[in-house]
Amino acid sequence: MNMKKGFTLTITLKYLGLAFVFGCFLIATGCNKGFENTLPQSFRNDTAGLGAGKRVLYIVLDGVTGTAVKTLAPTNIAQINAKATYTYDGLADNKYNVITNASAWTTMLTGYDYTKHNVTAEDFTGLNLQATPTIFTRINSSINNARTVSIASTTVFNDRLATDATVKQNVSDDAAVKVGVVAELASNNPSMIVAQFHSAETAGAANGYTASTPAYAAAIQSIDGYIGEILTALKARKGYSGENWLVIIASNKGGGQSGGVVGSNIFNDPSRNAYIAFYNPRFSSVKIAQPDPNSYPFVGTAPRFIATTATNVTAIQNNTAIGNFGTTGNFTFMFKFRDDYGQANYYPMFLAKRSAFNSVSSTGWGFLFGGNSAQLDWGGTPRPGFGIDIRDGRWHTVAFTIGLLNGVRTLTLYVDGLTRYSGSINGRNIDNNIPLRLGGDVGTDGNTQTNLLIRDVALFNVTMSATEVAAIMRTQIKSTTPFFSNLLGFWPGNETSGTAMLDQSGKGNNFTYSSNVAFAQFEEISPNVSPDISPAAYLSVPNGVDIPMLIYNWLNIAVSPQWGLMGRLYSPTVSLPTN
Incomplete structure (x- = not known):
């Protein structure tokens, strides 16, 4: 095929781009069906020729x-990013275990996480390299006369994970790692070189893993300098023009406390936050x-x-004391709802x-629609x-708090x-023995009918601040939510059948649904x-x-399904300038 000089052919390889993966976790199910995210048996790819x-x-x-790399923007790494697929939001792994150097190294050198390679402690207890071979083992058994090299500043890295490397060097520090890599590039013909730098971990463990920590930042900058010297040596190889x-x-891992609660956002776990880059001079920056x-x-x-002129659906609280606020005490009440009446x-x-559910009453309280909005009637x-x-068919959040403000008992209403x-509601008592109820009355006409979903109803015995209310009312409450014990x-309201709206606070104050209740699925x-993050979102960024x-893939090694590798293929975007 003849192409004009200066033409650039952009080829996107088998790349799990954000558009696809993000779409997957938006739908939450079904994206894996029919999508091949691992290499098939006998697959050999020449990476876009x-x-x-x-x-x-x-x-x-x-x-x-x-995060530290993004903030510090080290010179050589910044230049690498200009020709790389890279991320500052990579994950050492996407589980909730306590992550260690040993477990992270093993994951990134085998292609299996700790649930398969069994390494969790720094002493590598449980490691079985026959069941989960390293890249050294796989490459040496797949490529004739392969030369695989591991140069490490941490002895145990080589001793436990590089046993099958053609050459392994244990050196005293990161500067010596750089010297060893430069010498290997200058004198030998390696198929793969692995270089392990440990000084940033040492500085971070002693002083903190933030860009504002001088010792940690200095260690990263020093490593960046070593990377620059290594890349200079790489490009100085005699055969470099004929090599790819x-x-x-x-990063093997980030830093700080690890091991989050199931359901928490792993992107917020600094111990898993990793910088990952895949670089080649012909790659586009992604x-x-x-x-x-x-x-x-x-x-x-x-x-x-739903409330029509013929029937209505309700949920009735079994404990009539729930929703009585008396004249003293601190409370926060919140819920989410979506109006589909339209x-x-x-x-x-x-x-x-309240007893009079369809009219104003001096006793009790309630929420009612009014025009295209709604209001809270307080006695x-x-x-x-x-x-x-x-009334836009979207989910909204509503809350009110009761507590003292400058010595006055105050009702505060929050929406979204x-x-x-x-x-002020000072001295007012609107308590009653009527149960708290969700769902409207049978309607008399179009003005009194309802059609809505209600979720995440919660009552706390504490007066939250405006900031706390704004944060918590958006989320899905769980045991780690602030004030959960209150x-x-x-x-x-996440039942799919039955007549009980279960109280998940542990207090046993269930609602009872009317027998005609129906449960609607939603996804929007x-x-x-701010709902809980889907686990599929963690696959939208490179993991160790x-x-x-x-x-x-790069080395054209066929991956057998029997290997059971747990990773996904992130092949970069390649721009091919042609003559």
Whole structure:
């Protein structure tokens, strides 16, 4: 094929780009079906025809967080990013275990995480290299006369993981690692070189793993200088013009406390935060970032509360004391809802504790629609409005707090994280023996009918601040949520059958659904809700376990399904200038 001089052919290889993977976790299910994210048996790829002479330089940065690299912007790494697929949001792994240097090294050198290689402690207890061979073993058994080299500043790295390397050198420090790599590049013909730098981990463990920590920042800058010298030596090789080097620079792990609670956001675990880059002079610069937390989908099931002129759906609280606030005490009440009625009407109640559910009463309180918005009726007065159109078919969050403000008992209403009203209810007692109820009355006409979903109803015995309310009302409450121990009741409403809306606070104050309740599935993005992150989101950035897969691909090594590798293939985007 003849091409004009200066033409650039851009080829996107078998690359799990953000658009695809992010779409996967938006749908949460079904994306793996029919999508091949591992190399098939007998697959041999010449990486967009880059030619022979494929080699790998794999630089391991112990304890270097992606966040620190992003902040410090070291000179040589910045130049690498200009010709690399890279991320500051990479993950050492996407589990909730306590991560160690040993477990992280083993993951990134075998292509299996700790659930397969069994290494969790720094002494490598449980390591079985027959079941989970390293890249040294695989390469040496797949390529004739391969020369695999490991140069490490931590002796145990080589002693436990580089036993099958053709050459292994244990050196005294990171400067000696650089010297060893430069000498190997100048004098020999390596198929793969692994260089392990440990000084940043030492500095971080002693002083803190942040860019503002002088010793840690200095260690990273020094390593960056070593990387620059290594790349200079690489390009000075006599046969460099006929070689194709894949340069991988990857943190083994980040730093700080690790081992989060199941369901927490692993992207927020600094011990797993890794810088990972796949570099070649012909690669295009592609930055991979973690998904925007505001774009996580709210996915689940909720009871649908419909009230027509013939019937209505309700949930009745079994404990009539729930929702009584007396004249003293501190409380926060919150819930999420989505109105599907879709048009203005006046004034159907939809969540209330009062006897007269369809009219104003001096006893009890309740939420009712009004036009395209809604309001909170507090014993007839005050009746603060939401102040926004909430009849838009999207999820909204509502809360109120009761507590002393400058010595005055005050009711404060919040909608979608913003304060909508604050006023005195000092000395007022609107308690009653009527159960708290979700769902409206049978309607008399279009003005009194309802159709809505209600989720995540929660009552706390504490007055949260505006900041705390705004943060918590957006989330899905769990045992790690602030003030979880202050819950008087928590009703997620995530049942899919039955007649009980279960209290998951441990207090046993269930609601009882009416027999005609139906449960609706939903999946959507709302600007008002910050739902739990889907585990699939962690696959949208490179993980340590993915690296061996790319190495095998680059070296044209067929990956057998029997290997059971756990990584995904992140092949970079290649720009091929042609004559």
